[in-house]
Amino acid sequence: MPSRPHRRGRRWSALAAAIPVAASSFALTAPVVAAPQTSSVQASVEALPWMNTSLSPEERTGRLLDAMTLAQKFQQLTGTPPEIVPELPECYGGRHVRGIAELQIPTLRITNGPVGVGQNDCVDAALLALPPAQRPLGVPYIHESSAKATALPSATTAAASFDPDVAGSYGDVIGTEMNNLALHVFEAPGVNMARLPILGRNFEYFGEDPFLSGTMAVAETKAVQEQGLIAMPKHYAANEQETNRQVTNSVVDERTLHETYLLPFEMAVKDGDAASIMCAYNYVNGVPSCQNEYLLEDVLREQWGFEGYVQSDFFATKSTVPTLLNGMDHMMPVPQQWAPALLQAALDAGQISEADIDLALERRYVQMFKYGIFDRPLVQTPIDYDAGGEQAYEIGTRGSVLLQNNGALPIRSDVQDVVVVGKATQVYAQQAVAGGALVGRPFGSGGGSSDVVPVYSVDPVEGLQNTLEELGNTTARVRLVLVDDANQTATIDGQAVSFDNALAEAAGADSVVIMAGTISEEGADRATFTDVTGTQLVDIGDDLDWYADNLSSIATVGGRNPAKNSNTVAMIKAFMGAGPAMADKTALVLKDNAGVAMDPALVGQHGPSILEAWFPGQEDGNIVADLLFGVVNPSGKSPVTYPIEGKGFLDHIGAEHFPGKLVGTEQIPLGFGGSGGTITGRPTVEYTEGVNIGYRWYEANLSGDCPTADDGSNPCVAFPFGHGLSYTDFELFRAMVAPPVSKGTKPVKVQAFVENTGDVTGSEVVQVYVRVPEAAGTETKKLVGFQKVELQPGEKKRVQIQIDPEASHHPLSTWDAAADQWTTPEGGLEVYVGTSSQDAELVRTVKVRQIGRG
Known part of the structure; x- marks a missing residue:
């Protein structure tokens, strides 16, 4: 690269x-x-x-x-x-x-x-x-007149880096600019x-x-x-x-x-x-x-x-x-x-x-x-916006996740015709994306408390053009194709065309980049209700199609803020079928709130390459472009699970799980100061899945439809927690727990070797999971340690991760409600090592004889 x-x-x-x-x-x-x-x-x-x-x-x-x-x-x-x-x-x-x-x-x-x-x-x-x-x-x-600051990528991006130094950089930008202001x-x-x-x-x-x-x-x-x-x-x-x-x-x-x-x-x-x-x-x-x-x-x-x-x-x-x-x-x-x-x-x-x-x-x-x-006196000083932007860019590139690559990425630097595709009603292909971003509206206008107002932003086409220019390619053209919600009409660089013409342009292009996602904001969840009380659920917006014009208020049927269908998934499928070998040149860039339910047609060898960029913030265009062209090698790992459409947690819940059942006869005012009217009974949400949220829910097979296969894969999961690819290849070998541990109060020392077997520099994340001895119900494995390591081509490194039972996250313990304390159960502690929650293999069962506080 x-x-x-x-x-x-x-x-x-x-x-x-x-x-x-x-x-x-x-x-x-x-x-x-x-x-x-x-x-x-x-x-x-x-x-x-x-x-x-x-x-x-x-x-x-x-x-x-x-x-x-x-x-x-x-x-x-x-x-x-x-x-x-x-x-x-x-x-x-x-x-x-x-x-x-x-x-x-x-x-x-x-x-x-x-x-x-x-x-x-x-x-x-x-x-x-x-x-x-x-x-x-x-x-x-x-928001628009607020003091300006750096609009960072979403916090999920920092988590996806699987690197505490990135979270530290996140805090450093914020702390510096807080002192400036x-x-x-x-x-x-x-x-x-x-x-x-x-x-x-x-x-x-x-x-x-x-x-x-x-x-x-x-x-x-x-x-x-x-x-x-x-x-x-x-x-x-x-x-x-x-x-x-x-x-x-x-x-x-x-x-x-x-x-x-x-x-x-x-x-x-x-x-x-x-x-x-x-x-x-x-x-x-x-x-x-x-x-x-x-x-x-x-x-x-x-x-x-x-x-x-x-x-x-x-x-x-x-x-x-x-x-x-x-x-x-x-x-x-x-x-x-x-x-x-x-x-x-x-x-x-x-x-x-x-x-x-x-x-x-x-x-x-x-x-x-x-x-x-x-x-210290309250004195404001100028913000170094360039420095903040550089750190935002670094955070974004280090936390983006390559979910799937069928050969379209990285895009060749000598490409001549790039088509960027998105929905006309959605921001993803048109503007830099943050929480609450709306088409044609500036940063900070979404209405959420996390909205940040930056001094600049980089849109997707601008970012691609910046990268091509800096790669020495001055002859390539980047065209923006925007499609209507019905997938009937489109524009190419502002000129009206039919949807069929847009498909034909993509079929003839050297590279196709489709941008989609799930914008959200404080104040509302991605769901549709019968009315503004938010008690009668109609639809859950866990796919790429659902959207609402006002993301900070409840979406209702026939109300002021109705949810809409962008038909994004159908559009992606149409572009994937626009010509021969489209999978070889089509990349889907997701700009997501969290793990979206994936249509099976998008997953696998016939689907597009998929890059998850979360909400990239003000540096959106530059972050995504450099990842697509391989200027930066993706190294993020997903901090959420992507279910197969129709097979996720949300497909198996009742009102008691979300949005909550009404309990009692109390008249409850809604909204700030009762501005949302009243309901009879308190919305009550039951966390009956217990500790099994996210990847643990799928592993526990609480739905009965998600049995884990011998290789660790799960039929309900498109991309598992901890998953992320690279433009190079890695081999993880000689994982071991050394020395063996016999008491729950001593550290568990895990080591493994990682080798870069490809031809470009990249980073891999070694992840350690444990399954504690069964104390109450069905135990699933949980993440207890990880380490990110950068390797040159052909380089090999030893990774050592120590799991301390006395650590604040109680890695080997469970909470004993009767005793009101953490305890380390007696029995066999299973230690797993891998590069995602699904490919983590059992390395050793450690006998824990001593029951003690965690």
């Missing part, structure tokens, strides 16, 4: 350098001016003893609390209604706690995530001079699980495996906090659907809760030293997440030793007293149930004490002192 230094869209360099940090279409040249501030270094230690940096964070916090009035404490417990940020008069924000100047308490500024610095407490203050009707999308949630708290990483492939926020999370999710969360959390910032893993806990998320009750048995849905949080707390946690909208086993004593006190603080603070998701709280007494510390975005009058009434009634308020503030102030937030 050719190699050359990567150069991004050059026309953006000058623009990036010219745009200030708080820029918008209303004030592109406005300078960034910080309000005058008194440096903490100059503060009188005698008058403000908590500003003495020689004291510990705990000592400083104690002295500050002693000096505060009750009114000041009330104000500091919650977010401040939208206003001009006092220290940054160019910013209008609704994501901060206003500081107290006389006490040298700085304004605490919070940004959303996880895919970059989005909704970052700074939209253009000049918009306030406009009449309300002229303020786009409403203040303060005006004078922000303090990052509401991420998101570590909820891809239990449902249609979950609207899967792209914000790390896939279907808790250990992989936790590993990436630890790396990202550390990278953010190393820059003097607070990371906030979210949404705690069992918050695996957007449909009726504010009122849904997740019913999860204790073992499943600990082994699957709490495990990434536990890793982030114990290994990542997360300074904060965000509690979620939903109820868990009948108790609201933000007042759930078992989750917030028993588990988070007593079992895990968490010393940080708990913040609510925005408008997630349900009460005044239980939230304060049961472990929540900070209410966002406005006072709501912690309004001063309500707190005072609770104090007067003896329901709470001032000590309870002090404890909540103490937990947050200690972290603010620990990370230097009290000791």
Whole structure:
């Protein structure tokens, strides 16, 4: 494969350098001016003893609390209604706690995530001079005028790298730009699980495996906090659907809760030293997440030793007293149930004490002192957009997955005629793709809290042209073919043609690149309901055809936001049959929220080559083009399972699994402030599949239709978890467990050799799975270790992975609900080694004689 230094869209360099940090279409040249501030270094230690940096964070916090009035404490417990940020008069924000100047308490500024610095407490203050009707999308949630930042690939991309260094790079970009924008708290990483492939926020999370999710969360959390910032893993806990998320009750048995849905949080707390946690909208086993004593006190603080603070998701709280007494510390975005009058009434009634308020503030102030937030002024500095873009490109290329290759990839560098195909109603072939991306709309207009507004983006055709030019091919032409939903008409570079003419153009082209996917956004899942209550399910959008115009609200039949059929799969099949040997020259690029159900006609030797690019973000065009032409060798592994259409988990569930059955006779208001009407009964979702989500569901054959074959393959799976190809070949050999282990408290040492038997440099991921001795029900193997290794052609390396029973992810243990602890079951521990969940072969059965804590 050719190699050359990567150069991004050059026309953006000058623009990036010219745009200030708080820029918008209303004030592109406005300078960034910080309000005058008194440096903490100059503060009188005698008058403000908590500003003495020689004291510990705990000592400083104690002295500050002693000096505060009750009114000041009330104000500091919650977010401040939208206003001009006092220290940054160019910013209008609704994501901060206003500081107290006389006490040298700085304004605490919070940004959303996880895919970059989005909704970052700074939209253009000049918009306030406009009449309300002229303020786009409403203040303060005006995405298009937000302070600009790097729009990274989806968090799923980082997980697909199977490389903690990539997650660290992800956090590094975010931390750097947060400091540029004078922000303090990052509401991420998101570590909820891809239990449902249609979950609207899967792209914000790390896939279907808790250990992989936790590993990436630890790396990202550390990278953010190393820059003097607070990371906030979210949404705690069992918050695996957007449909009726504010009122849904997740019913999860204790073992499943600990082994699957709490495990990434536990890793982030114990290994990542997360300074904060965000509690979620939903109820868990009948108790609201933000007042759930078992989750917030028993588990988070007593079992895990968490010393940080708990913040609510925005408008997630349900009460005044239980939230304060049961472990929540900070209410966002406005006072709501912690309004001063309500707190005072609770104090007067003896329901709470001032000590309870002090404890909540103490937990947050200690972290603010620990990370230097009290000791640096709020001053914005220019973002290096080129540097952010380069890192976004690296993340995207290292996390894309080559699912299938039937000879079409890599595309020859001397190609002369490339046809790019997509749907006219879909963004995939037309624009750079992020969550909530809509045709003809800029980044950040989807409506989700993770939306990021970059200074540039690279569309697919531009990216292909960039790569061809940099490969020295100046004569090739790249044509864009857009097809209507009915597959009857099309355009080629804007000129109307028939669908048959479009097929003929593809048949005569040197290379055909079809782009499709599953766009999603916060606020809704990819599903259709009878009405806006989201209780009566009509259709599940787990394929490439389903779409809706408004991705952040429930899609309904005959309502304002009806789901539609793009007929994308039929279009792909038509192009695959447009001429002889189409499989030899056709590549399907997926830009996905999670593992899509695959039509059998697309899988196998007669289907297209398939590259999964997830949501590539602002560098979309460059990332995809360099992978297609082999400038970069794909090395990602899928963090989700791709089922065969009609044979997946979603095809075997009932209303009790999604969207939830209505239980009881309580009148439940829906939407923020009851804006979505009411329903009778609480939507209740039962996680009856237990620990067997994702690849474990298929291996357990819970449907009865998915028996695993002797070679590890599964008839219900198109592409398994952990799968990913390369433009070179690898051989994995001499896998062993050495030395043998006899006690559950000693590490299991696994090693294997990997050789690059091809002719280009590439990377392979060695994966270790274990099946613990049966303790309760049918046990399936689970991922407990992995290592990515780069190899030159002909190079061979030894990979060593140590599985420590005492590690925070409890690799050899199960949760014993009766004993309320992790235990290592006695018996034979099976160790598997491979390069995906399906090809992992049994290497050794380790006899575990000692039952001990994990």
